Amino acid sequence: MSFSFRRFGAVLYKEFIQMRRDRITFGMMIGLPLIQLFLFGFAINADPRHLPTLVEMGDNGPLTRAVIAGMQQSGYFDFRGQVSGVAAGEDALRRGAANFVVVIPPDFERDVVRGRAPEILIAADASDPSAVGGAASALSGIVAVAIRETLTGPLAGGSASPPFSVVLHRQYNPEGKTSTNIVPGLLAIILSMTMVMITAVAIVKESERGTMEMLIATPVRPFEVMLGKILPYVFVGYVQTIVFILAARAVFNVPFDGSWWAFFIGFNLFIVVNLALGFLISTAARNQMQAMQLSFFTILPSILLSGFMFPFAGMPGWAQFIGQAVPATHFLRVIRMVMLKGGDVADVAAECGALVLILVVISAAAMHRYRQTLD
Incomplete structure (x- = not known):
């Protein structure tokens, strides 16, 4: 039997009618690609930024403000307020109210001037390693900019070691697995x-x-x-x-x-x-x-x-x-x-x-x- 375009057209027409009647399947064919497009295009972010951050201000001098401003401008940290004490910061991380808690030690700038190399502690919720990775890699650049723009003379980096350091403490998943x-x-x-x-x-x-x-x-x-x-x-x-x-x-x-x-x-x-x-x-x-x-x-x-x-x-x-x-x-x-x-x-x-x-x-x-x- 030879191929008939009439029979083929009748079957094709019937399938289009059936497709139109099956509204759920037809909606899935149109809606699913659009949803995937918008989700993958807008909602998915492999380099997350503007992560909620709290700060414990043990010192509020120019260098401290420069470090905080540099972290804010980096786009990774979104400061939402201050906490007082270690317990409050720990509770914020556990509840998911913050991804990071920045702890500025007391007398931070005085210790920098005296050459005691104080440490700024950043406690991070590392239960999601992808949230910590980008922010951690940006810290060294933030510190360098703060030193260059705030400190002068020998404190500006003339010595072999920087005048202060930033320590990242990964909590709940210290190995970053x-x-x-x-x-x-x-x-x-x-x-x-x-x-x-x-x-x-x-x-x-x-x-x-x-x-x-x-x-x-x-x-x-x-x-x-x-x-x-x-x-x-x-x-x-x-x-x-x-x-x-x-x-x-x-x-x-x-x-x-x-x-x-x-x-x-x-x-x-x-x-x-x-x-x-x-x-x-x-x-x-x-x-x-x-x-x-x-x-x-x-x-x-x-x-x-x-x-x-x-x-x-x-x-x-x-x-x-x-x-x-x-x-x-x-x-x-x-x-x-x-x-x-x-x-x-x-x-x-x-x-x-x-x-x-x-x-x-x-x-x-x-x-x-x-x-x-x-x-």
Whole structure:
């Protein structure tokens, strides 16, 4: 049989009609490339700048001000205020309120003049090594400029050694190991991928097989259906988490210095949030392919806007605003706080509260869209 352009055109026309009817797939084809373009083009920053910084001012002379001004002008440090005492600085680093705390020792300028070579201490939250690297490399240049513009005579660098030094103290990951930062965050990404996709596909599969009609015909309430569908997969999340923690300890030697209760509360909330999100996706998807596409649609923000790959504080303001609505953002803070910084329940209370709020919103939307009657 010879090739017929008429038959070929009929099939081609039919496929375009089918594509137009499948609005979710058509939207994914247009929307996904645009989202990737904007996320990778604007939100992703491999050289983060304007990182929140606090300062403990033990001295406030011209040289001190020159060093602070040089750090500010470098673009890496964004000074947000002052702290008093070591404990306040440590607390700011643990809570994530600052990436750096600059400590100017008392009588700093007097010691410089007397040739005692004092040290400026910069305590850095090195749980994310990529946030520290660029700022650390800029410090030597900042010091050189401050000396050149402020000091005169022999103090300006005529001697073999500089009149003062800057010491960078990396906390929570002193060796700067990437695995110490990445491995805890991977748990959030793995749970996001599996919990959302498993729930969405499983529920849509029941609709395709017709078994959902039997549920709809019963007096089961929407919340009861959602709860019954979600809870079995909570145990799947438990198994994944246990295997992950054991492997992280045995293979990568990732510490676990904090409270198990804080971790238990945080990861249970995170699992339930993702399962509820999967349930919400299932109410919009008509088939398993759409469910997988929509699930994948939620994975990109979890990876790119949560602080998993790039420092959250280094992203643009609008990206941080969107990232606050991503559940993985808050769970990443919980797990890094607990595993790397020795956090307890009080330390993760704010992030757990954010997860609860996201859970309420997603659950309300899912129950609103759930239909007790078939079209």
